[in-house]
Amino acid sequence: MVRFKNRYITVEINSPMVPDSKPLTLISKSFHETVMNKIQQLYGDFGVAAVRTGFLTKYCNEHTRIAILRCRHGPHQFVTSSLPFITKIGKLDVRLRTLHVSATLKHSFKFIQKHQRAYLDKMWANLKTNEERKSLEAAVMDFTKTDVSINIEQIA
Template identity: 70%
Template sequence: MVRFKHRYITVELILPKVPEYKPFYLKSHILSETILEKIQQVHGDFGLAAVKNGFVAKYCNENTRIAIIRSRHGPHRFVTSSLPFITKIGKLDVILKTLHVSATMKHSFKFIQKHQRSYLDTVWSKLRTDEERKALEEAVMNFTKTDISINIERLG
């Protein structure tokens, strides 16, 4: 039996035309298809065939706009090299910024916690009441509500 190693790529979605305070709901298959189309354009059939097996979008936080993409070890380089070339998801202009590449989901979530904590520190200075701060902290730091499968159920 052969064990396949995976890499988890943590990506930030930057949407210039959508305000930061508005949540951005994204279906996983749309994100996956967009990335695979770009890999096809940049790396051709070989890159697409190498990446396609084991490729999936695992997590998306609609408040902080962070997603985790899983790819097999080795072909993950095709994914990371293609991400900066993505300029649109659907009809929206978008910039994908690679934040972190890790070997396990656990390390990805640890990185996201640190990243989201720093995000909260910058946004908290703009909020006036403790209730607003607690509501924002719950929305940003709760990983179960922002699972990508739940986002699909809300939109579908």
């Protein structure tokens, strides 16, 4: 029996159209299709066939604009090398930045926890009440959001 190794790619999604104070809304299906289309454009049918098995969006947080992609070990290099070339998801202009690549989901979440703590420290200075701070902390530190499906056209 053969064990399949996976790689978890932590990606930060930046958009100049949406201010940092507002949450970024994405449809994970369009994000998935955009990545696959870029791999098709760069690596052709071989790249798409290699990546398609096991490729999945595991986590997406609209407040911190972080997503985790799961891909099999080996073809993960196709994914990581194609992410910087993605400039649009749907009608939304974006810039993707790879933050971390790990072998386990646990290590990805440990990295995200440290990254989001730094984000919270930066954003708390802008909030006035403790209720706003607690609601932001609850939203940022929530690791259960796996699929955000709000329409992108609402932003544009």
